[in-house]
Amino acid sequence: MKKQKDWLFLLPAILVVAVMTQIPFILTIIYSTLKWNLSRPDLGITFNGLKNYLYYLKIDDFQNIPEFYSIFWQTIVLTVSTLIICSVVGFLFSILLDHAVPGINIARTLIMGPFFVMSTASGVIWKTTILNTTFGWYGVIFKSLGLKPIDLLSYRPLAVIILLFSWQWIPFFVLIILAGLQGIPQDVEDSVKVDGANWFRKTFEIKLPMISEHMMVAVMLGLIFIVKEIGLILVTTAGGPGTRSYNLPYAVYMEIFNGSQVGRAGALATMTVIITLISVNILYRIIRKRKAMYE
Amino acid sequence: MSNMTLEQKHRLKRKIKTAMLTIVIFGIAIFYFSPILYMFLSAFKTEHQAVMPMLFFQPTLETIKLVLSDRNMFGYLKNSLFQVFFTTLVCLLLAIPASFALVFGKFRKKTTGESAYLWFITTILLPPVAVIIPLYTWYQKFNLIKSPLGLLIAYIGFHVPIVVWMLHSFFKDVPVSIIEASELDGCSRFRQLVSIALPLVRTGVISAGLLVAIFVWNEFFLAFNLTGNDTATLSVYMARFREQQGMFVAQLSASSMVAVLPAVILGWITQKSLVKGLTLGSVKG
Structure with a gap:
């Protein structure tokens, strides 16, 4: 029963x-094979085969490579750099925050802050109060030093977005890595002390391998969330200049809401999902392999 | 100095080290937090005071009052609260029995539980762009963007897998023997869940609920695409400040404060259970 x-x-x-x-x-995948223009209902919806995919992928001559490839590359640069920065800085922050100094909980809380701030709010805050060349801290400090502040949002858009992504996601890495560090048994710490290992060895050769699993989990979850982020891009650089700071999800968004090309947007969305799933899968395999090595 | 014992010297050295470390840690923490801190400060400025960066000024509640008396702002706040409350509630109502059944349920095929769990996990990986095109066209067609229920069902669909993933590992910690014993006593599945398992996974339920609440409060992509003027949430509202090149900084800061503070406070209060939920869910599962 x-x-x-x-x-x-x-x-x-x-x-x-x-x-x-x-x-x-599934509908998105079906749409990706259609010729469907939202702003031209008179044309109707017709089957288009794989032409929508070819529109992005086909290289007719090497002087004129489709934009898809540069956007794809930007997505990789954005995601990988952010993940590396988050892992390194996150680990160092966690080591620091693992000390029992007075008021450490307040310090931890402050570091945690940016993770809980909505990305659109942190985007506009950074854009107007810090990065603005006339009214922001960056502009004011640079001018008082006698330097000419360049407009980072137009000249270094990717770097700005990597910085903001990292600022938001380092706390998340700290959250998980710190939990790992605090789970290291006290007798390990004690025996390290007896051995007389120096700080560098203690940190990187003993503690780091012990929390590698936590680190991997942070990277994995970070990848899943960072790869789909578009709010921050929209409010800071709006993908610009041109398409220089697009990532794939942002390109999908622009294709459907500005281009009204449902079929093409569908093809781009499908490819984005496939790329995301492949990269998560690769990362997962690496983690499993490493785990097997340690066991 | 010279008549200090070795013991005292050692202790002093350690004290100095702790003091230095404290200064370094707090220096970094405050610097890291400073964009948010400055935003909170600027919320207490007048527009005139906020134009150029400065730290010392005569604080005023004028701007905050102005922002809070704005009917639009109030509407967005209401919409955000609506989405957070009902998404969290419905997600928990759907995911608690589901993850309980995934762990303890008996299905005709033994692998059903395992494969259903994997299916939930893979849907977490699905980025919202994968679904936004059909949802957008449906919502336009059936006028769902005019109703808060449209965004709500999208949110529920996207957050149930996260709750299932977190609760699954908490239920796995419940000893099977307790459940089996109660089964012999003639306890129905529903009773087992409500009166035996649920109290044991309380921490998991709380941390999963909080995580969903924070995610939904901050969510932008779906809210931006699936709402109209009357149904938009605070994160959509905040995005509207993007065009103002250095103008209305005080108003921007005050609005951000309203938009940011609930999630930040909620996050701070619940850090410990969040850590527990995330690490248990991910490192073990």
């Missing part, structure tokens, strides 16, 4: 998730 009823617990959740995520995703 009971055996039949257990799936009833599962069904509502599966239904809601399927209707809101799986079915629309």
Whole structure:
């Protein structure tokens, strides 16, 4: 009797998730094979085969490589640099915050702050009160030093976005890595002390391997969340100048809301999902391999 | 100095080291937090005071009052609260029984629980761009952007997998023997869940709920695309400040403060359970 009823617990959740995520995703894949222009209903919707994909991928001559490739490259640069910065700085911050100095909880709380701030708010705050060349701290400090502040948002858009992404996600890495550090048993610390290992060895050769699992989890979750972030890009550089600070999700957004090309946007979205899943998969395999090595 | 014992010298050295470390840690922490800190400060400035960067000024509540008396702002705040409250509630109602069944349920095929769990995990990986095109066209067609329910169901669909993922590892910590014993006593599945398992995974439920609340409060992409003027949330509202090149800094800061403070406070209060939920969910599972 009971055996039949257990799936009833599962069904509502599966239904809601399927209707809101799986079915629309399948539709996206179907749309990606259609020629469908929202702003020209008179043209109707026709089957277009793989032409939408070829529009992005086909290289006719090497003087004129489709924009897709540069956007793809930017996405990699954005994500990988952010993840590296987050891991390194996150680890160093965690080592620092692992000390029992007076008021350490306040310090931890302050470092945690940026993670809980909505990306659109942190974007506009950085843009207006810090990065602005006339009214922001950056501009004012540079001018008082006799330097000419360049407009970072137009000249170094990717670097700015990497900086802001990192500022937001380092706390998340600290959250997880610090939990790992605090889980290191006291007798390990004690035996290190007896061995007389110096700080550098203690930190990088003993503690780092012990929290590698936490680090990997942080990188994995970070990848999943960072790769889909567009709010920050929209409010800071709006993808510009040109498409220099687009990432793939932002390109999808622009294609549908400015281009009204449902089919093309569908193709781009499908490719974005495939690329995301492949990179998560690769990372997961690396983690599993490393884990097997340690065990 | 000279008649200090070695013991005292040692202790002094350690004290100095701790003091230095404290200064370094707090220096970094305050610097790291300073953009938010400066935003909070600027919220207490007048527009005139906020034009150029400065730290010392006569604080005033004028701008905050102005922002809070804005009917639009109030509407966005209400919309955000609505989405956070109902998404969290419904997500928990759907995900608690689901993750309980994933761990303890018996299905015709033994692997059903495992594969359903993996399916939930993979949907976490799905970026919102994968679904936004059909959702956007449906929402336009059926006028769902005019109703807060439209965004709500999208949020529920996207956050249930996260709750399932977190709760799954908490339920796994519940000893199977307790559940089996209660089964022999003739306890129904529902009773097992409500009166035996649920109290044991309370921390998990709380931290999953909080994580969803913070995510939804801050979510931008879906809210931006699936809402109209009357249904937009605070994160969409904040994005509207992007065009103002250094203008209305005080107003921007005061609005940001309203938009940011709830999530930051919630996050701070719940750090410990968040850590527990995330690490248990990820390192173990």
